[in-house]
Amino acid sequence: MPKAPQDDGPVGSLPPEHRAVLHRWAEEGGPLATRARVVLLAADGLRDAEISRRLGVSRQTVGTWRQRWTSAGIDGLGHRPRTGRPATVDEAEVVTRTLLAPGGSGASRAVARELGLSHATVAGIRRRWRLSPDEAPAPSVPTRPPLPSAEVWVMGLYVDARRAVLLAGTRQGAPRQPAAGTVLGTDVLAGLDRAVEAALTAAMARGADGDTSPAYGGLAEYLAGAARSHPDLGLHAITLWEMANEPESPQQAVHDKLVTPHQIPARSTWRTFLRAMIALDSTSHPESSRRVYLDLAAELERYAGARPDTPCAAVRWLRENVAGHPGTGHHADSTAGNQPWSGVNQIDLGSFNECVVIETVRLSGTITRGEIAHRTGLTQQSVSRIARSLLDRGILIEDAQRRATSGKPRTPVRLCGTAAHALGIHIDPEVLTAVVIDLDGAIVRTRTRPVTADIDPAEFVERVAALGRETLAEARGSVREDGFLGIGVAVPGPVDIASGTVLGPPLMSAWGDLPLLYLLQEHFPCLVLMEKDSTAAAAGERWIGRDRRARDFAYLYLGTGVGTGLYLNGDLYRGISANAGEFGQLCAIALGRVAEDGRPEILPECNPPVSVPELAVRGGMRPVPAAPGGTPGSTAAYLAVGEAAAAGDPAAAAAVREVARAVGRGALGMVDLLDIDLIVLGGPFFTEDVADFYLDEIARTVNAFPTARRLRRVVVEPSVLSAEAAAVGAASTIFHATFTPRLRGRESRARHLPAG
Incomplete structure (x- = not known):
């Protein structure tokens, strides 16, 4: 909801939809009229004294409603019931307030005091939904008929001019994970409320214009697609609202019984029930992060903003994956306790x-x-x-x-x-790499396995897990049973670290929205962390570089794309979404390259294995034959051009230098922005043949052109890591999380530890 400043100044501009609501309240009279007029006058810039004089109320009254608007938006202007037993109680509102209390553990008395209810009423609702700590491990959602007592996810939302249907998914057999803290903020819920309201307004408008095409046939098609996408879940279509006197029955949309129909609880409104289900999903499952509901809000906004003449008859949002999907059916081996990588390590630092x-x-x-x-x-x-x-x-x-x-x-x-070891796994579009390293960064074992971008996600997860198990088995004789600290996984960005999800990796479209971290945790009963590959490489550089990297630096990672890992102020800098260091757009802005839609261009120069061979051929070099099953622009082609450049081929050398110049311009912007004096180059495509080209060109650019060039000399150095930089870095993130002194931040990653 929009927030007003807390001083006596204007509350700021009001969105048109909220201004319309406030004007309606003001015209209707009653107790809400004065509150609405206070906010409207404050939005026009009037101060409390003038508002008090115009409305004939006290300044204290004006201040109270301004403060309510500041803290809670339109909801804050509503009635706040007194403590006691009200005539009606919205159970879903109680559930939402309970789940989204700080730490996910709202006490009954505190919720009762906030909502003006009795403690017994709130406690009874919590028992009915099985939200108390001593209740069954799975919640009970009292829809009509009730959902089965099992893990519950929000899987989809369907909205058209006649109805809105929430799609929930349930699965038996797995115990409910305790909440690791609220991962969904009130800002996301407020944004989702606005998006739902806008979508409903648009749907009603389209229905009024005669667009009634998405009848239950459209809903049935949506539900059938959901059943095909999520065969391992029980799916439940919960009708939030529907037009009065609807001639058709909801059962007609789910006649195949793959999805069961339900109505919302009798003691809840559809709006509060939707919020309660989102809160339950968010706090019960770490993979249900802000991103899932930001995606939903974006889908609702796209529907609301679509032109009337576009074919956009209904909202058909369907969530891609949940932990344990896609249905591998694999769980940690029952013999895992006999492996050196199982159990809890004994190197738990006490201070x-x-x-x-x-x-x-x-x-x-x-x-x-x-x-x-x-x-x-x-x-x-x-x-x-x-x-x-x-x-x-x-x-x-x-x-x-x-x-x-x-x-x-x-x-x-x-x-x-030899006191401690960790396993690192690097996921690349062409090859999987796994390494076991010790505390000194020495590689104990390494294995690689080819992979293709079109592999089925379930098979892909099995292949990653198998590679990790094989590497650990080979290293068994070198790893102390009480000194194996965990597994780090490095993946291409962007990633959702909070939910352990790979979002849209380059050249890996089949693996988009894959909850990789939690799928791997089913295979390994130990600490598993996931990092973006460039961030992992920076962690490895810091750990293994020792005193040579004991200051701020940026790690330029030359892989399938160019990324940046940042080590600032004594720790890895990940950013608010753990995606800091996306380098391609920085290069595009520095070079003034903009696509037709106004976005920074996706630079081919920021994908070295593709751009270098293409530029070399364009400059006159003979094309490198593709390896069997490979494609032009593959790793083999890049390595061949690098070898030719080192041997003096002018076309190959010019191609490498052109890419290095583009990367250097992005590095220049980064140096000016961060005021750092060390850049480290590494990654699988920073090979010995091309190293001097990149080092010379980038060093020249970042020292000749910065604004503060008279105050610092930027050192550009090769990485201390090998070609397995991301895999070694991934393993190093385990050491970094265990041993690096921090005053805060460690507890936020503790929820990746296995329960028990």
Whole structure:
């Protein structure tokens, strides 16, 4: 809802739909009239004193309704019932307030006080929906007939001029995961409310104009498609509202029994029930993130904004995937407890100071206890106690003694590389790579497996899991049973880290909206984290680069596309959606390349394996024959052009330099924006043959043209990581999450740990 400033100034512009509602209230009279007039006058810029004089009310009354508008929008202007037993109780509203309370654990008394209800009434509603901690593991949704007591997802929404139908999905057998905290903000719910209202207005307008084509036949087609897309779920069509005297029955739309019909609970309105179902889905399943409902709001807005002459008869939003879909039926092996990668690791650091000591030792290589105290500011006694504990657990080991000018010899300590291991998996459109590394970043085992972009998602997940299991099995003799920390997975962006979903990876359209993280967690009973590949590479660079990377830097990742991993202010910088570092649009803006629709152009130069071979051929180089089953512009073609460029072929060299120049212009914008002095180049297409071309061209650009070039010298260096940079980086994210000292942020990722 729109928010007003909290001072005595104007509340700001009102959307037309809200201004219309307020004008209607003002004209109708009654208790809402004064409240509406207060907001309307405030929106026109009048101050409290003038509004009070015009309306003949006290300044306190004016201030109260301005504040209600500020905090809750139109909802805040409504009646707030007094504590007690009202004539009617909207159960769905109670459920929504309970679920979306801070931490997802609204107490009955607090909700009762907020809604003006008795504690017994709220407690009874929570028991009826089975939302109390001591209730069954699955909620009970009292539709008519009730939904089965099972996991519940919001799967779709159908809206036309006659009706609105919510599609819910249920699945038996899996225990309900506890909420990890509210992942859906009130801003998303408010935006969804506005989008639903706009879609309903548009649907009614189209119905009034005689557009009644999407009768139950249209709904039946939608539900049949949903059943085909989600065969592993029980689907339930819940009628939110429908036209009075509708001659047809909802059962006609679901005659094949693949979807069961339901009505909303008798004690709820359809609006509050929709909000309650979204809140239940969001807090019960970590894969039901803000993105799912932002997608729904966008679909409703597209429908509402469509021109009357366009074929847009109904909203037919259908969610793509949920955790466990697409129906692999695979769960963690019952023998997983005998594997070295199962269970909980024993390297659970007990304090922030332990992380500080480990970070200091890691950056230094070897260091004495006295030097640790000097660098960290900790007391000698604290350092000695922490070091003794870390030595006992095998995380640190003592090195050869150093002779001192006075007193007894000093014994430095260093990290024990074999104390901990992690598995990293990199997903690329052409190849899957898995590595096991130790604390020093040494690769213990590595395996690769080819993959094609058209592979079935279920088979793809099985292949990733199988590659991880095989790599771990080969590394078994080198991995301590109590020292395996987890699995990191690096994927192309954009990604939804909060829901563990790969959204729309380049050249991997078949895997869009795939809840990869949670599907993999069914295979591995250990910590599993997912990062964008460029961010993972930056984590690996920081971890393995030690003191050489102990400052802010940007990692330019040359893969299937060019991405950026950012290490700023002592930690990975992911951004609000964990998609920071999308580099292609930055290059396009820097080069002034804009598509016809006004968007920054998708630069071919920012896809090196495609653009470099094409530019080389255009410059006169003979085309490289495609490998069997491959295509022009493949990895093999890129490597051949790089080899020719290193050998002095002018067309090949010119092609690499042209791509390097485009990347350099994007890097220039990044340097000016972030004010950094270190850029690291790496990734599978930053090969030895082309390294000098990229290093020279980018270094020249970022040092010759920045605004603050007189104040800094930007160093451009090759990565310390190998060609498996993203896989090694993915494994390093596990070390980073375990050992890097942070005052906040670790708990937000703790929900990826397996229950129990």
